[in-house]
Amino acid sequence: MARLRLRTRVQSEEFTYPGTGEVVSLPTYRLFIGLHFVPPTARRDWKPTDRIDQMRRFDAVVDTGAMLTNIPYDVWEPFASEIEWPATIPAQNIVQVAGTSLTYQLGRVMLAAIDNENRWMEPAWTVARCWHFCENALPPLLGLTSPFFMNHRRLRHARSTEKDANEKLPEWWLEDPSWWS
Amino acid sequence: MSNQLTSNSTNRTSAEGAVPRNGIDSPGADEIVLDLDDEGIAAQADVAWIDDEFNKGNFANYRGEYIAVVGKRVLGHDKSLRALRENVVRTMGFPLGRIVTSFIDHPVH
DSSP states (O other): EEEEEEEEEEEEEEETTTTTOOOOEEEEEEEEEEEEEEOOOOOOOOOSSSOTTTTTTEEEETTTTTSSSEOOHHGGGGGGGSSSTTTTSSSSSEEETTTEEEEEEEEEEEEEETTTTSEEEEEEEEEEEESOOOTOOOOOEEETTSGOOOOOOOOOOOOOHHHHHHHHHHEEEEEEETTTO | GGGSSOOTTOOOOOOOOOOTTTTTOOOOGEEEEOOOOHHHHHHHHHHHHHHHHHTTTTTOOOOOEEEEEETEEEEEEESSSHHHHHHHHHHOOGGGGEEEEEEEEEOOO
16 A cells, blocks of 8 residues: 655644633644656656656645645646646636636646655646636645545544644645555 | 556565654555655755744745745745746756745635
8 A cells, every 4th residue: 555644734823712802822734745747648657766856846735625636837837738638628717716816727637746755656637727827826735535536545644642642743644555566 | 557556576665764653554565665866865855844944933934935945945935936946046056856846825714
C-alpha cells in the first residue's frame, strides 16, 4: 500500500466572545499536499529519479468541501500542453467569488503527490478549474471529492495520545491500498 | 497495463527511517520512497522549512503572496508566481527547477 504524510499548517485566529468581549486565540489547521504535474503519456509507475523539478511541484490545500481542484494560472500555464481540455466544455467559465468575477477553464490534469519525507504517490487524474490570469484567483487546492481521491484512496488520521495532542500537529496520511508490490 | 503495476524492488524502498511517530500501522516495503540526490534533498528540506516557519507565524507578512525559498532563505515574495520566479532567476541565478515556491494563505475566515 502506497501512502504519504499530509502536511499541516496552523494559524491562530482571534475570536471574540459576543457576550463578554473576551478575545481568545484559536488555532485553525489546514492539511496541505505537495503535488507534481506528470505528463499524461507517462507510465503509471513514473517518478522523479534524483530531484524534484520545482517548476512542476506546488502545494495545495486538501479541501474537504470541493469536487474540483483549483490551479492558479501561473502554476498550470507552463504545462498547458499536458492538460486535457475537453472540447465539449466552454473555454471560459465564470464564477463569482466574494463579489469578484473569476474566469477559468476546466482541464483534466495528471498529478502525483509527494511528502516531505520523500514518499511518492503515483499519478492520478483530477479535474481542475484552471484559473485564467487574475491576482485574486483562489490559491491551489485539491478537492477531496475529485477523481484524485477515487480508486480506494483514503485519508487516515493517526491516533494520538492526549499528551501528543497538546504537543504535536494533527497527523494525517493519504493511503492508496490499490498499489500493491 | 497490469505489468506497469508490477513492483520492481529497485524502485521501492522500505520506510526505514521514516516510521511514523505515533503508532500508525506501517505498510513498510510498499511505500514508494524517492532516492533523491543532495540537491533534491536540499529542496525537500526547504519545503519542510517553509511549513515550520509558517507554523511559527513567521510568514504573516507574506499573506496572499507566493514566496521563493532556496537554502532555507526567503529570496523573494510576490503575488505573481511567474514574476517571482523570473526575479529570483535573474537576480540570484538559481535554476528554475531548484526554486521552492509556496503560497502563503490568509487565515481561515
